[in-house]
Amino acid sequence: MSDTQTPPIIKAVALRKDYGEFHAVKGIDFEVMPGEIFGMLGPNGAGKTTTMRMLSSISPITSGRLFVDGLDVEKEPRKVRDRIGVVAQHDGLDPDLNVRQNLITYARYFSITGKAAQDRAREMLEFFGLDHRSGSGIHALSGGMKRRLTLARAFMTRPKVVILDEPSTGLDPQSRNRVWEQLNRIRDAGATILMSTHYMEEAAQLCDRLVIMDNGEILSRGTPDDLVMEHAGSLTAVIRPNNGNGLAVRSALESMGKVVRDRGASMVVHGPEQLRGELGQIDNATVRFRISTLEDVFLNLTGRELRDE
Amino acid sequence: MTSLATKTGIDFRPSNVYGVWLRHWLAFKGGWLIDSTAIVIEPLFILLAVGFGIGRFVEGIQGDLSYQEFVAPGIIAANAMWPALFNCSWGAYQRMENHKIYETMISAPVNLSELAAGEIIWGATRAAMTTAAVLIVAMILGLLSSPLAILILPLGFLVGLVFGGMGLVYASIAPTQHSMMLIFTLIGTPIFFFSGAFFPIDSLHSGLQPVAWAMPLTGAVHVARGLSTGELGLSHLYGLLYMIGLASVFYPLAFILLRRKLIT
Numbered sequence: 001m002s003d004t005q006t007p008p009i010i011k012a013v014a015l016r017k018d019y020g021e022f023h024a025v026k027g028i029d030f031e032v033m034p035g036e037i038f039g040m041l042g043p044n045g046a047g048k049t050t051t052m053r054m055l056s057s058i059s060p061i062t063s064g065r066l067f068v069d070g071l072d073v074e075k076e077p078r079k080v081r082d083r084i085g086v087v088a089q090h091d092g093l094d095p096d097l098n099v100r101q102n103l104i105t106y107a108r109y110f111s112i113t114g115k116a117a118q119d120r121a122r123e124m125l126e127f128f129g130l131d132h133r134s135g136s137g138i139h140a141l142s143g144g145m146k147r148r149l150t151l152a153r154a155f156m157t158r159p160k161v162v163i164l165d166e167p168s169t170g171l172d173p174q175s176r177n178r179v180w181e182q183l184n185r186i187r188d189a190g191a192t193i194l195m196s197t198h199y200m201e202e203a204a205q206l207c208d209r210l211v212i213m214d215n216g217e218i219l220s221r222g223t224p225d226d227l228v229m230e231h232a233g234s235l236t237a238v239i240r241p242n243n244g245n246g247l248a249v250r251s252a253l254e255s256m257g258k259v260v261r262d263r264g265a266s267m268v269v270h271g272p273e274q275l276r277g278e279l280g281q282i283d284n285a286t287v288r289f290r291i292s293t294l295e296d297v298f299l300n301l302t303g304r305e306l307r308d309e
Numbered sequence: 310m311t312s313l314a315t316k317t318g319i320d321f322r323p324s325n326v327y328g329v330w331l332r333h334w335l336a337f338k339g340g341w342l343i344d345s346t347a348i349v350i351e352p353l354f355i356l357l358a359v360g361f362g363i364g365r366f367v368e369g370i371q372g373d374l375s376y377q378e379f380v381a382p383g384i385i386a387a388n389a390m391w392p393a394l395f396n397c398s399w400g401a402y403q404r405m406e407n408h409k410i411y412e413t414m415i416s417a418p419v420n421l422s423e424l425a426a427g428e429i430i431w432g433a434t435r436a437a438m439t440t441a442a443v444l445i446v447a448m449i450l451g452l453l454s455s456p457l458a459i460l461i462l463p464l465g466f467l468v469g470l471v472f473g474g475m476g477l478v479y480a481s482i483a484p485t486q487h488s489m490m491l492i493f494t495l496i497g498t499p500i501f502f503f504s505g506a507f508f509p510i511d512s513l514h515s516g517l518q519p520v521a522w523a524m525p526l527t528g529a530v531h532v533a534r535g536l537s538t539g540e541l542g543l544s545h546l547y548g549l550l551y552m553i554g555l556a557s558v559f560y561p562l563a564f565i566l567l568r569r570k571l572i573t
Contacts, residue, residue, distance in 0.1 A: 019573075056416040058572055078320060081418040092413035094404075096336035105335065108328040109417040 007070060009034045009161050009192050010055070015064035017050050017216075024050040026216040027064060032161065032194050037187050039207030040196040041294065043304075047216040048196035049089070052163050055194070056086050069160050082110065085154030085162040089169060091146045093138045099149060100125065100134040103156050110157040117156075124152040128182060144175025151182065155191070164195035168202055180205055200294035212298060219301045224294060231300050232292035233270040237279045240266045245284035252282065261300065270296065325419045329427020330434070333396075337435075348435070349442040352388040356381060356443060359507065360452070370509065374538070381452035383506030385443045385461055386468060386533035387526055390501065392439050393432035393469035397476030398492045401428055402483060411571060421571070425477055425564035432473025433466045440465025455539030464536070467552050468529045474559025475525065481566035505530045528552045 008031035017025040025047040032038040040048045053059035054066055057077035066073040068080045094102050103121040107113070112120065125131040128148040133141065141149065147167065154162045167183065168176040183206055187193065197203050203210050204224045211221040220227055228234070241249040250267065253260050256278065258269045269279065270292055279287050299305060337344060364376035404410040414424055440462050447453050453461075479492045503513075504526035510518055521527055528548030535545040 058412065058415055060572065078418050078420065081416065086413075086416040088409065088412060088416065090409045090412075092409040092416075094332065094336070094410050094413075095408055096339060097332070098339070101335050105328070105332045106413070106417060108331065109325055109414065109419050111324060 006034060008032055008067075009069055010038075010194060011065075011067040012051070013065040013067075015051065015054065015066055016062045017047070017054060017059065018062045023216055025054075025062075028211075028213075028216075028218050030211055030218065030221070032192065034160075034192050035190055036208040037183070037193045037195060037206050039203045039210030040194070040213055041198070041200065041203045041207075041210050041298070042196075042213035043198055045215070046213040048213060049165055050216075052086070052165050052194070052196060055163055056081060056084060083160040085157060085159035087147075087150045087154045087162065087164045087167060089165045091150045093146060093149060093153075095138045097138070098134070099130060099136050099138070099141070102138065102149065103153055106153050107156045112157060120156055121152075124156055127155075127185075128152040129178070142175070144171050144178060147171060147175070147179055148182065151179070151186075155186070161192040161194060164193055166196055166198065168197070168199065176202075200298065204294055212294075212301060214298075214302050220297070227297050228292050228294060230297075232296035233272055233275070234292060235271055235273055235275045236290050236292045236296055237269045237271070237275055238263070238266050238288045238290065239269065239279070239282060239285050240288075241285045249282060249285045253279075263299070268296070270300075320420065322418075322420070322423055325423035326426045326430065329414070329419070329424055330431050333427070333431035333434075348392065348439045351391075352384065352439055352443045353446060355388065356384050356447065359384065377450075378452050378454070378537070379509075379534070380507060381447045381450075382458070382461060382533035382537035383504070383530045385440055385447060386464060386529045387501050387504055387506040388443060389436035389440045389465035389468035389529070390472045390497065390526055392435035393429075393472040394476045394492065394497055396432040396435055397428055397473040398480045398483075399476075399489050401477055401480040402486060402489050405480065405567075405571070406486065411567075415571065421564045421567045422561075425560060425567060428477055429470055429473035429560060429563070432476065433469030436469025436472070437462060437466040440468075453537040455537060457539050457541075458537045460536050461533050464529055464532055464549075467549075467556065468526065470556040471525050471529075471552055471559065474556055474563050477563035478559055478566055481563060481570050500524050500526045503527075505534075525552070525555050 010032035012028055012030050014027045014029060015025055016023075016027045028047070028051070030038075040046075040051065042048055050059060054061050055068065055073065057073055057080060061074055069083050071079050071083075073080050094105065097105060100121050103124060104117045107117040107120065122131070125134050128151055130145060130148060130152060133145065138146065151167070168179050171179065180202065183193070187206070195206065207224060209221070209223055210227070211218045212227065213219065220231065222230065239249060239253070250260055253269060258271070261268050269275065276289055295305070360377040360380050364380065367376035370376050370379045411424060415421060444458070444461055448458065476492065480489070483489050503521050504524055505521065506526075510521045510527065513521055528551040531548045532545045535541045
């Protein structure tokens with residue numbers, strides 16, 4: 001990624017999408033480099049899905065430019081779609097076909113047929129732990145299996161980049177972990193992925209770099225660690241004042257030169273490791289320390305929680 | 310395929326049409342036993358009930374045809390409408406709205422012009438299956454006097470193209486799943502009964518006759534009857550051309566409306 005010679009696999013320049021008066025994406029810029037997992041983190045309505053729909057050319061671009069593998073999405077939409085794999089939030093699986101047929105049928109749209117398609121389907125089903133279900137109907141699969149099948153389908157065609165729209169939404173924690181584990185293995189194998197998520201944990205675990213989005217704009221960008229360090233420091237002190245002492249505790253903190261952020265019943269102060277020593281002795285309050293997260297970053301940037309809709 | 314696109318300036322991949330068609334064939338093979346009852350049994354019931362049930366009370370109807378001979382080609386051609394209409398309206402709506410399969414296809418390098426062609430040609434394939442089944446039975450029963458009657462099979466395919474296109478147009482503008490019913494009740498059924506399959510158009514009130522002739526099935530019924538008796542004239546050619554014209558209007562209309570609905 002530090003290699004400036006490598007051209008980006010996806011490049012968005014002042015990308016914009018309006019639906020009448022509603023501005024879904026407000027002129028964003030970003031670049032995804034080959035071999036990385038690039039995340040778009042933000043709540044519903046941030047513009048993540050719209051951006052992905054523009055990439056697969058099922059949503060026309062209002063203004064700005066969008067390139068995949070050097071191809072202009074507006075000018076050569078079909079060639080772009082030849083090069084990408086898409087996993088939408090809804091699985092888009094074919095209930096009239098079995099697991100293997102879903103893969104083979106999809107591969108044909110990329111001119112992958114016959115033995116090549118059969119072999120690749122076997123390989124993908126094995127990789128995604130579905131080889132024992134290749135003859136099953138879609139209705140017989142659990143939610144996690146369906147999601148893994150959509151991943152297998154996207155990777156059937158050896159795409160240059162895979163676009164994942166919220167890959168673990170709606171999955172139970174076990175299935176989610178399984179999906180994460182497989183995405184990690186795919187990343188290790190060198191795949192390039194653009195994913196959206198509203199789970200900060202997912203972004204933190206999987207993404208090499210990410211942008212934080214809200215209301216159609218990119219608020220900040222960087223590696224998960226950099227973003228946390230930049231916007232929330234390494235440590236977060238969660239301070240819960242005893243009854244009636246809220247204002248006193250707050251002014252005590254502020255007199256120490258701390259930026260105090262309200263979080264409902266408690267308040268937080270971000271800072272480096274030293275915070276632990278400084279805030280250990282606050283009167284009339286319980287102080288708890290924890291590692292800062294992307295959730296803190298998002299809250300600090302937008303004033304609201306990531307899971308807000 | 311790329312070369313075709315660069316040579317003609319038209320970006321159309323026939324292999325994708327085949328891909329969409331093949332998807333339907335695979336799905337059909339998965340449940341053929343159930344589907345084949347609709348293909349064979351329903352039209353057969355209509356043929357037997359109308360031909361031999363009602364037909365018993367009907368005296369010679371057009372020239373020296375028995376009612377069974379009159380109604381058989383009509384029923385065969387008219388029945389081709391249902392599977393195409395069903396596949397491309399109700400079925401298409403399910404695939405598009407409930408299962409999001411169209412979105413999967415167009416996120417892959419399939420264009421809506423290819424998707425629509427695959428859907429409609431599959432609808433026509435199903436129409437041809439039904440046509441073949443009933444055609445064979447009618448031939449065995451001796452209801453079709455001319456060997457030209459075998460040409461009712463490609464005619465059934467053409468009926469499928471027309472109604473597949475019509476169904477897809479409707480699926481792309483229908484606001485809700487529930488409203489899909491209307492294409493069967495308000496459009497399919499009147500067309501089926503007033504296409505001349507069951508009684509001659511000229512027995513209708515003279516004001517209604519042009520309406521009946523304009524219906525998209527009437528031409529096919531007329532041609533089927535000509536093929537079954539072997540007496541063909543210019544009117545049959547007009548009927549055929551009308552059907553071809555309808556098919557070539559519905560198809561582009563379908564994919565333009567699909568684009569409007571799906572590309573947003």
